[in-house]
Amino acid sequence: MLTWTIWVSFIGAGVIMLMKPEKKDLIRWIALVVASVGLLIGLFCFFTYDLGGSNYQFGNGDGVAWIPQFGIHFKVGVDGISLPLVLLTGIIAFTGVLYSWNIEERLNEFFGFFFVLIGGVYGVFQARDLFLLFVFYEIAIVPKYFIIAIWGSTRKEYGAMKLVLYSFAGSALVFIGALALYYTADLPGGKTFDLDALASANFPVSFQLWALPLVFVGFAVLAGMWPFHTWAPTGHVAAPTAASMLLAGVVMKLGAYGCLRVAIMLFPSGMTANVTLPLWFPAGMSGLVIHHFWSSVFAIIATINIVYGAMVALVQRDFKFVIGYSSVSHMGFVLLGLATLDLTGLKGSVMQMFSHGVVAGLLFAVVGRMVYERTHTRELSELGGLIKAMPFVGGVFIIGAFASMGLPGFSGFFAELLVLIGTWRAFPWLLLPIGIGIIITVAYTLRTIHKAFFGDRRNDMTKWDHLAPVTIQEKVASLMLVAILVIVGLYPPILLNMVDKSSDQFIKHHVKPSISGNLARQ
Amino acid sequence: MNSSNILHVLNLLTPEIVLCGLAFGVLLLDIIFFRSDSVEHRHEQLGCSVIIGLVMVFFIYALQYMDWQNTFVVGHGAFVASRLNTLFKMAVVGLALITVVIGFKTPYSTHVGEYYGLMLFSVLGMVFLISSEDLLMIFIALELISLTLYVLTAFQKGARRSVEGGLKYFIFGGFSAAFLLFGLSYIYGATGHTSLREIAGALQGDQLAKVPMKMLGIGILFTLVGLGFKIAAAPFHLWAPDAYEGAPTPVAAMIATGSKIASFVALTKLLLIGLPAAAGSALSWPTRWHSGWAGTVAIIAVLSMTIGNFAAIMQTNVKRLLAYSSVAHAGYILVAIVAIQASGVPAPSAAPAIYFYIIIYALTNIGAFGVVNAIGSKAGGDDFEHFTGMARRSPYLSLLMLIFMLSLAGIPPLAGFFGKFYLFAAAVQADPKNLGLLWLVAYAIAMSAVSLYYYLKLTKQMYVLPAKDPRRVTSNPAMNTSLGLIGLMVLLMGVFPNKVVERFENLNANPYPIWEAAVPPPPQPEIPVPAPAEKPAVPAPAAPAPKS
Secondary structure (H helix, E strand, O other): OOOHHHHHHHHHHHHHHHOOOOOHHHHHHHHHHHHHHHHHHHHHHHHHOOOOOOOOEOOOOOOEEEEHHHOEEEOEOEOOOHHHHHHHHHHHHHHHHHHOOOOOOOHHHHHHHHHHHHHHHHHHHHEOEHHHHHHHHHHOOHHHHHHHHHHOOOOHHHHHHHHHHHHHHHHHHHHHHHHHHHHHOOOOOOOOOEHHHHHOOOOOHHHHHHHHHHHHHHHHOOOOOOOOOOHHHHHHHHOOHHHHHHHHHHHHHHHHHHHHHHHHHHOHHHHHOOEEEOOOOOOOOOOEEEOOHHHHHHHHHHHHHHHHHHHHHHOOOEHHHHHHHHHHHHHHHHHHHHHHOOHHHHHHHHHHHHHHHHHHHHHHHHHHHHHHHHHOOOEOOOOOOHHHHOHHHHHHHHHHHHHHHOOOOOHHHHHHHHHHHHHHHHOHHHHHHHHHHHHHHHHHHHHHHHHHHHOOOOOOHHHHOOOOOOOHHHHHHHHHHHHHHHHHHHOOHHHHHHHHHHHHHHHHHHHHHHHOOOOOOO | OOHHHHHHHHHHOHHHHHHHHHHHHHHHHHHHHHOOOOHHHHHHHHHHHHHHHHHHHHHHHHHHHHHOOOOEEEHHHOEEEOHHHHHHHHHHHHHHHHHHHHOOOOOOOOOHHHHHHHHHHHHHHHHHHHHOOEHHHHHHHHHHHHHHHHHHHOOOOOOHHHHHHHHHHHHHHHHHHHHHHHHHHHHHHHHOOOEHHHHHHHOOHHHHHHOOHHHHHHHHHHHHHHHHHHOOOOOOOOHHHHHHHHOOHHHHHHHHOHHHHHHHHHHHHHHHHHOHHHOOEEEOOOOEEEOOHHHHHHHHHHHHHHHHHHHHHHOOEHHHHHHHHHHHHHHHHHHHHHHOOOOOOOOOOHHHHHHHHHHHHHHHHHHHHHHHHHHHHHHOOOEHHHHOOHHHHOHHHHHHHHHHHHHHHOOOOOHHHHHHHHHHHHHHHOOOOOOOOHHHHHHHHHHHHHHHHHHHHHHHHHHOOOOOOOOOOOOOHHHHHHHHHHHHHHHHHHHOOHHHHHHHHHHHOOOOOOOOEOOOOOOHHHOOOHHHHHOOOOHHHHOOHHHO
16 A cells, blocks of 8 residues: 555656646646645554564565566565655655745646656665665656756756766666676575565675675765765755755655665675775784774764764855755764664664654755745845744744754754764764764854844845745645654654664664674674 | 478568568659659658558568467578567568658658668668578678668768768778678688588587687677677777768668667677687686687677767767767677677577667667657757757657657666666676676666766756747657657566566577478588588688688
């Protein structure tokens, strides 16, 4: 039944694409209906997920043979890790449609591309077959180009092309890795792309050591991993509001989810194996042994993400670039949680994916839709004093910014806390730079709030007196996102229970067996 | 040769005979009856009769395909009738049909009868090229295709570009034909046979030691150069952009699709059936690299992918872009050809993957050329600027072009994606234990990531930029329908490739079908005789032989 989220989106895209662009209101309402169907199905499954039942639910069992010659199945299903992300996609799609209410130009094509993208994202989160996952992953790439290049702003064609080429290059790495692992896997049931079967394949460690970085980096490009993050700020800034919400809110999570579901699940030993670097040392030492090599490398890169993203965000003059770089910084927490290979860290990582999805959606909506489309400038020096003209917008942004900072009471706090605990267990020496990163995060967030909404008294604030009022659609969408942040923040178990269960399963089945004897961790 | 066998042969050749008759018939009809009519009227009359004739041929092939279970070989492989070959012939005839529909009533020239006649002769050449497993027949069929296409390329006599393209095509083609003939003669000289199966026999096991390897090597190298020209693989591709750009668009479509299919089938057969023993290996360069054609083909593949993709980025003319993209696609296909014989035994899915890909590639390209023709003839040219804002002016054709471009770039769920997956998977499968061909596959995947850039550049012109000229562009219903069907097929073959894959794998399951000679080779004792007799004396007498 959850599969209908995919089909409804694709069918909706087709129907809207074929409509006359002049019938604007009809198109908007149909888009809202399509998005809300996805959201309602997601919500229903979210609340009926059986915590005591099997790990994967709402799927189709062992799948339907799709291309049997290659052992490719149409096999779907969600566990406690992917279900929150499916729900997140529904939320962002729904609010994205509401925030796109003011788009006038080529409306049918806009929502057509929009829902192709959404359908692809739903597919990735539900696929349990590597080939299927890859197909949906690639389907989600191309619509982004058109959405940004046609409806975007600042350097839109450059930003769109850069984003698409980065994503496609990343997926090329994954493709190479997928072909290699498909033929390397020695399974009793024959060659297959079934992820569960592949996970039990016990790839040779030497293979894992080069296949893991290939696949991990391939996916992590989309998660904004340093130094392949540069597509993210330019892409987010160029994109129209709904697309930046999707990009930062959901698409970046596709990358992180791929890292978890493919790279780590199939190659856990690649993460934890020790590598001897061929460095020469005086007398008797053959080289430098690095324990759990790739895990450490990715943890360090994730830390760079956190600190570097925050530092760059601190000096931005463009409001949207601040949010863009803050996304890079926050995705660092997600990657860090994955790299710890620790139960708590993994849970934090999944929580952070959800939380940052909502926060980024909210912040981009405020900047792109509510502020920029009224003031027609995003320069922080020209903004200022907006809180008087738009108290609602200011309030929403401040709540979102606090959630993004990780203030207790909002969802981000709990997520980052869990990641930090996981890091403390795995890489305690990383906590100092991360701490600095968190302080910088507070600094740039407060700076942005100050500059944009309060600002210098010398500024002429009367210029904001005639801004268009906030529409009902914007209010509904904003309140919805804020409510989710607060609910998850005040009552984390609503999300954490299922994340906990599936993360536990994941660690127990995929990570633990490869660690035993290999890694001296607790 | 008894009469019943002649009848059998004629029976096998029915569609080819009909096709040949059709070609002459169109010429004669034009000369005898329609000379005095207006050009448009002649186009209608002759075009419709060609369409009806081609549909007839297509159905005869379809009947043959459903009817046959065996493979029939006529005269040592001069003509081989198998289901696989028939499938390709159906594809070629179908593509010719679409080409005629695309070019219907486009006034390139007043020589209407010659236009259709030459086109049919070229199809005849393709059909024979697909069915022959004999060096001589391969050469004759290739020349039939080439000579007709040279003329067709230069058919727009008034246009400088058309004549220039035709001349370039002719000069390069003439050279390459010389290379090919020289190479084939050396292969014949080294092995003493012209039939591919007998050549393979002469290279088997301990027989191989008696073959002059240097001579064979030169023969194979020159043959690859000659065929490399036909498939427009780098560095033998220089004619392609000019010929594509200059030729009337339907003719360019024919060069890019039908003639490509036939040439690739011939190349695959030559290497797979005739020369598997000389494959060598291109695995894990350089440690396991053995001399043979596999290494040469791998180098050509790398060059084609690099030059094709990077040169395509620079193009501002859609037909030139498609030309360079076809160079790149030839490179992808060559990756799987390298894999055919990579580890000593034939890779099970390499040949089906090649077959699947060339069909997909031809379908997508003929669709793209159809859109280019429809838009180009109305917008006044094939440059990028003529396509600007087409999404507003012609949403239907633009959507189709988007589908074709994304399929060429390899975006799922379109057929191009699965085609590439199949090709590359087959290449890795050639040596699954050591992933010996992964280096080549990784390069190909990287290059196909580059290709997305220029395909998106074209679609950007159509979708992103505003139209300068707001008038709508439409095309006739027949063209719309056929292009729509192609688009639908590209989508369906991508979403449900399993049936097609199954068919190709079954047809290819036995790459050496049972020799069921429709005409028994008359000099029965001759087959064993030349083999031992010629071998010891081969190096000395064989060298002068090809010169004669």
